[in-house]
Structures are given as structure tokens and as C-alpha cells.
Amino acid sequence: MALEALRVNRLRSGLTMLGVIIGVAAVVVLVAIGTGAKNAIEQEIAGLGSNIILVVPGQLNFAAAPTQSRLDLTDVAYVRRVVGDESRVTVSVQSGETIRVGRDEAFVTVLGTDQFLPNIFDRPLRRGRYLTETDVDTRRRVVILGSEVAARLFGDVDPVGRQATISGVRFRVIGVYEKVGATFGVARDQEVHVPVTTAQRLIGVARINGIAVGASGPDEIEPLQRKVVDALVQRYPGEKFSAVTQTQLLGTIGTVLGMLTGVLAAIAGISLLVGGVGVSNIMLVSVRERTKEIGLRKALGARQRDILGQFLIEAVLLTTIGGVIGILLGVGGALLIAAVSPVPAAITWWSISLAFGVSVGVGVFFGVAPARRAGKLDPVVALRAE
Amino acid sequence: MTPAFEAVALTRSYQLEGVSVEALRGVDLTVASGEFAAIIGPSGSGKSTLMHLLGCLDRPTSGTLRVGGVDVATLTDTELAELRNQTIGFVFQSFHLLARTSALDNVALPLVYRGVPRAERRTRARAALEAVGLAHRLAHRPAQMSGGEQQRVAIARALVGDPKVVLADEPTGNLDSRNGAEVMNLLQRLNADSGVAVILVTHEPEVAGRARRQIHVRDGVIELDTGSS
Numbered sequence: 001m002a003l004e005a006l007r008v009n010r011l012r013s014g015l016t017m018l019g020v021i022i023g024v025a026a027v028v029v030l031v032a033i034g035t036g037a038k039n040a041i042e043q044e045i046a047g048l049g050s051n052i053i054l055v056v057p058g059q060l061n062f063a064a065a066p067t068q069s070r071l072d073l074t075d076v077a078y079v080r081r082v083v084g085d086e087s088r089v090t091v092s093v094q095s096g097e098t099i100r101v102g103r104d105e106a107f108v109t110v111l112g113t114d115q116f117l118p119n120i121f122d123r124p125l126r127r128g129r130y131l132t133e134t135d136v137d138t139r140r141r142v143v144i145l146g147s148e149v150a151a152r153l154f155g156d157v158d159p160v161g162r163q164a165t166i167s168g169v170r171f172r173v174i175g176v177y178e179k180v181g182a183t184f185g186v187a188r189d190q191e192v193h194v195p196v197t198t199a200q201r202l203i204g205v206a207r208i209n210g211i212a213v214g215a216s217g218p219d220e221i222e223p224l225q226r227k228v229v230d231a232l233v234q235r236y237p238g239e240k241f242s243a244v245t246q247t248q249l250l251g252t253i254g255t256v257l258g259m260l261t262g263v264l265a266a267i268a269g270i271s272l273l274v275g276g277v278g279v280s281n282i283m284l285v286s287v288r289e290r291t292k293e294i295g296l297r298k299a300l301g302a303r304q305r306d307i308l309g310q311f312l313i314e315a316v317l318l319t320t321i322g323g324v325i326g327i328l329l330g331v332g333g334a335l336l337i338a339a340v341s342p343v344p345a346a347i348t349w350w351s352i353s354l355a356f357g358v359s360v361g362v363g364v365f366f367g368v369a370p371a372r373r374a375g376k377l378d379p380v381v382a383l384r385a386e
Numbered sequence: 387m388t389p390a391f392e393a394v395a396l397t398r399s400y401q402l403e404g405v406s407v408e409a410l411r412g413v414d415l416t417v418a419s420g421e422f423a424a425i426i427g428p429s430g431s432g433k434s435t436l437m438h439l440l441g442c443l444d445r446p447t448s449g450t451l452r453v454g455g456v457d458v459a460t461l462t463d464t465e466l467a468e469l470r471n472q473t474i475g476f477v478f479q480s481f482h483l484l485a486r487t488s489a490l491d492n493v494a495l496p497l498v499y500r501g502v503p504r505a506e507r508r509t510r511a512r513a514a515l516e517a518v519g520l521a522h523r524l525a526h527r528p529a530q531m532s533g534g535e536q537q538r539v540a541i542a543r544a545l546v547g548d549p550k551v552v553l554a555d556e557p558t559g560n561l562d563s564r565n566g567a568e569v570m571n572l573l574q575r576l577n578a579d580s581g582v583a584v585i586l587v588t589h590e591p592e593v594a595g596r597a598r599r600q601i602h603v604r605d606g607v608i609e610l611d612t613g614s615s
Binding site: 004008292293295296297298299300302303304306379380383 | 444463482495496
């Protein structure tokens with residue numbers, strides 16, 4: 001019966017639904033994009049390795065300029081003693097340099113590190129070997145290439161054992177990493193790794209940029225983090241050191257992206273609300289148009305709640321059908337966006353069920369007023385209406 | 387036997403822009419079950435108001451109205467709706483059929499509000515349409531039928547719930563004389579065959595003349611009642 005009433009005014013029903021359709025589709029798409037972005041970043045962070053603590057000089061603050069480092073290799077040795085296991089501490093010195101092979105050249109991040117890096121970070125090798133203690137101690141000019149660098153400079157040729165020139169200094173390629181993707185926009189496949197001592201001489205510095213410590217398990221992360229920072233502060237009184245963990249990064253980013261998703265969903269929700277007002281409006285028109293029908297139904301024995309129910313069901317049907325169409329469009333839109341653009345989109349069941357629930361709710365909420373008006377009509381007045 | 391209607395000192399006044407208008411000014415009326423009566427009077431006489439009160443579509447301002455022995459003043463709106471559904475069948479001047487609904491579903495409508503299952507509703511609606519001679523029009527919509535046929539559908543709808551009374555408000559008002567006569571014949575036959583009381587409201591003396599009892603209403607009171615109840 002309610003379906004019949006909606007079919008009679010097909011164009012009107014369609015236009016009324018459109019508000020709900022757009023609102024629901026927007027909620028589904030925006031939540032999918034927000035969730036997709038969050039998942040992607042979380043995956044990136046998890047892809048670094050597990051239980052990593054990054055120690056940097058100064059106060060880590062997203063708003064502050066990076067502090068000039070005063071740490072050097074003796075401090076790394078000191079942290080190794082504090083941690084008690086040297087193989088769980090590694091180091092980094094970074095600089096942007098040009099690497100050249102024959103006539104091909106590329107601008108890459110040269111990262112000076114040591115033999116312990118693979119213990120802490122997840123950097124599987126495709127070919128060759130990692131750095132060794134001897135490489136670091138004797139300042140060997142050896143380099144491990146990131147997958148993109150290798151592809152760019154050597155193409156299909158196996159680079160291991162070949163020569164590459166970094167800032168005019170000749171290096172021997174000893175390994176190539178597997179493709180690992182980017183983290184926070186840092187293209188890790190465009191890095192090249194050299195011994196930290198070689199990097200310091202190449203760049204002309206004695207400092208290092210940061211120390212990474214691998215905890216033995218999730219439970220050790222927090223105490224170890226505190227222990228390392230405290231030890232450094234003790235060594236350099238009055239200075240600040242920060243240690244960030246993946247969990248903290250995940251937490252911060254999760255919060256920010258969660259808020260962003262929430263804001264997007266709220267904006268979409270407003271359009272859903274506007275759609276609901278449209279439903280209310282059209283139901284009021286419908287009640288007025290069908291006053292006579294209401295009068296007749298009442299004369300035939302319809303109770304107030306029968307009439308109320310009839311119009312409420314119509315309103316809910318309107319928004320529910322709109323909601324289902326909106327969900328289909330939203331899911332389709334999110335999949336399309338994920339397919340044709342780099343924006344990841346993850347469709348979540350909660351957003352779909354929420355959108356569905358809200359569209360039903362909008363029908364009830366905005367349908368009640370017109371339905372009540374219909375139910376309360378005086379049958380005599382309603383029957384006389386023209 | 388309990389009379390179908392029993393009205394004592396019934397009044398009904400309306401507030402129109404602050405002015406009180408008395409449409410009924412003290413009506414005493416008893417209609418026995420199975421009667422065939424006509425309420426006749428010029429427009430503005432209060433006959434429609436009286437019919438609305440008898441049909442429980444409206445409540446009296448003062449006085450007592452008992453329908454089937456039940457004082458309507460004691461009933462809630464919901465109970466009043468149920469009373470309408472159970473005991474009264476309406477036939478209107480302009481038929482009041484749902485335009486986009488088949489004759490069968492139009493007739494079955496009162497049973498919807500009684501909670502009768504769909505299959506039984508259809509069976510009973512079909513029987514009611516057969517009784518008014520429209521067995522061949524079950525799936526037709528009102529627009530596909532003549533005025534006389536539409537009014538017969540309306541009569542079938544009034545009868546489908548086995549009411550005690552059928553209230554017919556100018557049932558022939560929108561019909562030509564041939565169809566009007568046919569509708570009157572039908573009402574008369576139904577009254578005779580099934581014992582349902584029929585109360586006509588009309589301003590046409592020849593239509594009223596078909597009833598066994600004429601109740602003349604003028605200026606909100608009963609001027610003349612040929613009945614002896």
C-alpha cells in the first residue's frame with residue numbers, strides 16, 4: 001500500500017529520495033576514504049618492523065623545526081651499553097646526494113647505518129648482502145641500493161659487484177633491497193645504504209641523525225624507551241631527547257585521521273539531515289493532498305494509529321529505499337575512487353550499517369510530524385475537503 | 387431489541403470566527419434496527435451534521451447518543467473508530483473510492499482495519515461485489531467504471547463488514563436518474579434481504595419517498611417524523 005503511494009508520484013518520490021541518496025552515498029564514500037587512508041598509513045608504520053623505538057635529539061613536536069643534532073657515534077656506543085645488547089641498536093646519518101652509473105644519475109637519500117639495521121627494521125634483501133662490522137669499521141665504500149634506485153640505474157642488469165659513484169666517490173654495490181614502499185612520504189625504495197662511517201666522511205660530518213632501538217617485545221617498549229631517554233639526558237644535562245614508538249605514531253595518526261573521518265562524516269550527515277527535511281516537507285504535502293482519503297479511511301474505521309502508521313511507513317520506506325540506493329552508490333563510488341585514483345578506500349560495515357540505520361531513523365524522525373498531523377485529522381473536516 | 391440509534395436532546399454547535407453556530411438544536415430520534423429511513427431537509431438544515439453524529443464521525447455538543455445501546459460519550463476516539471468499523475457502513479455522494487485501487491481492494495478496505503487476514507478479506511470483498519452485481523468488475527479501478535457502478539462498489543464496501551446500519555449521504559446525488567434508481571433499488575433490496583438498517587440523507591423528496599419513514603429536518607430540529615417508533 002505504501003509502495004503503491006510512492007509509485008503514484010514517481011518523480012516526486014525520486015526527487016525526495018535524492019536528498020537521502022546523496023547524503024548516504026556521501027557518508028559511505030567519505031568514511032571509506034578516511035578509513036582507507038588510516039589503514040594505509042597504519043600498514044606503512046607496521047611495515048617498518050616491529051617494536052621499534054626511534055631516539056632523536058631535541059623535542060619531537062610536529063610543529064617545531066628539527067633540532068640540530070649533537071649526537072655522535074660515541075653516544076651510539078653509550079646507548080648500546082645502556083640497552084645491554086649492541087645488536088638491538090642501530091644508527092642513521094642522512095643526506096641527499098647524487099648517485100651516478102655511467103651516464104645515468106639519480107638523486108637519492110644516502111643513509112649511513114651499520115650491520116644491525118636488519119635486526120630492527122624490516123628490509124629484506126633481494127640480492128647480495130647486508131653491511132658487516134668490517135664494512136663499518138674500515139669505512140668501506142660499499143652500498144646497498146633501494147629497489148627503485150637499482151631499477152633506474154641498472155635496469156635488468158644485476159647491480160651486485162658493479163660500481164656506482166656517489167658525489168664523486170666510487171662505491172661498490174653489495175646488495176639490492178626488496179621493494180618496501182613509502183612511509184610518511186619517505187620513499188624508502190629510493191634510499192641507498194652505506195656504512196655510517198663512510199657516510200660521515202662523504203657528507204663531512206661527525207654527528208648522527210638518530211638512533212633506533214629494537215625492543216624484544218611489546219611489553220619492553222615503554223620501559224626501554226624511558227631508560228634510553230633518561231640515560232641520554234643524564235649524559236647531556238639540560239638537553240632534551242625524544243623517543244617515539246610505532247604505537248605512539250599509530251595512536252597520534254589514528255586520532256588525527258579518526259577526527260578527519262568524523263568531520264567528513266558529519267558534513268555528509270548534514271546533507272542527510274537536509275534530505276530528511278525534504279522528506280518531511282513532501283510528506284506534509286502528501287498528507288494535505290490526501291486529506292479526503294484520510295477522512296474516508298477514518299470513516300471506514302481506521303484508528304489514529306492506523307493512519308499514523310500508514311504515513312510513517314511511507315516516509316520510512318522513502319528514506320530506506322533512498323538509503324539502500326545511496327549505500328549502493330556510495331560503495332560503487334568508493335570502489336571506483338580506489339580503482340582509478342591513488343586514494344585508498346576501505347568500505348567498512350559499520351559505516352554501511354550506520355548509514356542504513358540513519359536513513360531509517362531520518363524517515364521516522366521526519367515522518368512523525370506529518371504522520372501525526374494525518375492521524376489527528378477530524379474525519380468530518382477531512383471528508384469535506386476538496 | 388436494542389435500537390440502532392437512540393438520540394436524546396442532541397445538539398451540535400460550531401465556533402465559526404468566534405460566533406457560535408447551532409447546527410442541531412435538540413434532536414430526539416430513535417431508529418430501530420432493520421429500519422429504512424430517510425432524513426430529508428434543505429441544505430443547511432443540519433441533516434449532514436445529524437448524519438455525522440449518527441455515523442460517529444463527530445461528537446455531540448450536548449445530549450446523549452447511543453449507538454447499538456452504547457453511549458458514545460463514554461468511548462475514546464479509538465473505540466469510536468472501532469465502533470464505526472463494526473456497526474456502520476458509509477455511502478457518500480461522491481463515492482469516495484481510492485482512485486488507484488481495484489474495486490476488490492476498495493471493498494476490502496474496512497476489513498483491513500479489523501485485522502482480517504488478506505485471503506479472507508478478498509473472499510468477503512468478492513462476495514460483497516457479487517451481491518451488488520459487480521462480479522465482473524473486481525479488478526477495475528474506479529475511473530474505469532460508470533458512476534452507478536462506482537456507487538455500487540461503495541455500497542459493497544459499506545456492506546462488507548456486516549454492519550448494523552448503512553448511512554447513505556445523498557447516494558444518488560451524483561448519478562443520473564436511471565443509475566440513481568438502480569442504486570435505490572439496491573439499497574431497498576439489501577434492507578429487505580439482510581435486515582441491515584438503511585438511513586438515507588437527501589434533499590430530494592422522490593428519493594426520500596422510497597424509504598418507509600421520512601424524518602424532516604429544518605433549522606436544526608426535527609420538524610416532522612413519519613415514523614412511529
